[in-house]
Amino acid sequence: EKVEITKEQRALIKAILAAYDRHQIPQDVTKKLLQEQYSAEENFLLLTEVATSQVQVLVEFTKNIPGFLSLDREDQIALLKGSAVEAMFLRSAQVLSKKMPSGHTEVLEERIRKSGMSEEFMTPMFNFYKSIGELHMTQEEQALLTTITILTPDRPYVKSHEAVERLQETMLNVLRKLCVLQHPQEPQYFARLGRLTELRTLHHYHAEMLTSWKTNDHKFTPLLCEIWDVQ
Numbered sequence: 001e002k003v004e005i006t007k008e009q010r011a012l013i014k015a016i017l018a019a020y021d022r023h024q025i026p027q028d029v030t031k032k033l034l035q036e037q038y039s040a041e042e043n044f045l046l047l048t049e050v051a052t053s054q055v056q057v058l059v060e061f062t063k064n065i066p067g068f069l070s071l072d073r074e075d076q077i078a079l080l081k082g083s084a085v086e087a088m089f090l091r092s093a094q095v096l097s098k099k100m101p102s103g104h105t106e107v108l109e110e111r112i113r114k115s116g117m118s119e120e121f122m123t124p125m126f127n128f129y130k131s132i133g134e135l136h137m138t139q140e141e142q143a144l145l146t147t148i149t150i151l152t153p154d155r156p157y158v159k160s161h162e163a164v165e166r167l168q169e170t171m172l173n174v175l176r177k178l179c180v181l182q183h184p185q186e187p188q189y190f191a192r193l194g195r196l197t198e199l200r201t202l203h204h205y206h207a208e209m210l211t212s213w214k215t216n217d218h219k220f221t222p223l224l225c226e227i228w229d230v231q
C-alpha cells in the first residue's frame with residue numbers, strides 16, 4: 001500500500017532537522033582538529049575538547065525534540081547520560097564516513113587511532129564506522145536516528161518507561177516511512193538502520209576504553225566526568 005507521511009509527521013521531521021542543523025560544534029573547536037600537531041597527548045586533549053563540545057550540542061539538540069521537555073526531569077537526565085556515547089558514535093561516524101564537507105575525515109581517524117586507546121577497541125569501532133558509511137543516510141535519517149537513540153526507554157534509572165517508549169515509537173514510525181520513501185530500491189534499509197543496535201556493544205567497549213584511559217592517568221572535563229560517571 002502507498003506509504004504516506006502525515007502533516008504532523010512532516011512537521012516533526014522539520015522540527016528535528018532544524019534542531020539538528022542548528023546545534024553544531026563551533027568551527028573554532030573542530031578547526032583545531034586540522035591544525036594542532038600530532039601526539040598521543042595532543043590527540044587525546046583535542047578529542048576530549050570536541051567530545052565536551054559535542055555533549056553541550058547534544059543537550060541543546062535534545063531540548064528541541066518535541067515532547068522531550070514534557071518528560072520527567074530526572075528521566076531527561078537519565079536519557080542524556082544513557083545515550084551520549086551512542087549519539088557521539090553516530091556524530092563522529094558522519095564525519096568519518098565523509099558525510100561532512102569539513103575535510104576532517106582523515107585527520108579525525110588519525111587522531112582517534114593515536115589517542116592512547118587500546119588496540120582491541122579499534123576494530124569494532126572502525127567496523128561500525130564502515131557500516132555507517134555504507135548506509136548513505138540522509139540528513140533527516142541521521143537526525144531521526146540520533147533522536148531515537150536518545151529516546152531509548154531502557155536506559156538506567158529511567159522511571160516513566162512508557163512515556164519515553166511512546167515518544168520513541170512516534171519517531172520510529174516516521175523513520176520507517178522515510179526509509180521506504182527515500183530508499184525505495186532497498187526495502188531492507190530500515191532493518192539495516194535497526195542493526196545499529198551494535199551501538200550498544202560499542203557503548204560497552206567505551207566504558208572499558210574510559211577505564212584504560214583513566215588508568216593511564218588521562219584527565220576528562222567535568223562535563224564528561226558527570227555524563228560518563230567517571231572519577
Ligand SMILES: CC(C)c1onc(-c2c(Cl)cccc2Cl)c1COc1ccc2cc(-c3cccc(C(=O)O)c3)sc2c1
Nearest residue numbers: 025030044047048050051054085088089091092095104112
Ligand atoms: C573524551 C574523548 C577522548 C573521547 O572518549 N571517547 C570518545 C569517542 C570516540 Cl574516540 C569515538 C566515538 C565516540 C566517543 Cl564518545 C571520545 C571522542 O569523542 C568524540 C565525540 C564526538 C565527536 C565529534 C567530532 C567532530 C569532528 C569534526 C567535525 C564535527 C562536526 O560535527 O562538524 C564533529 S570528533 C568527536 C569525538
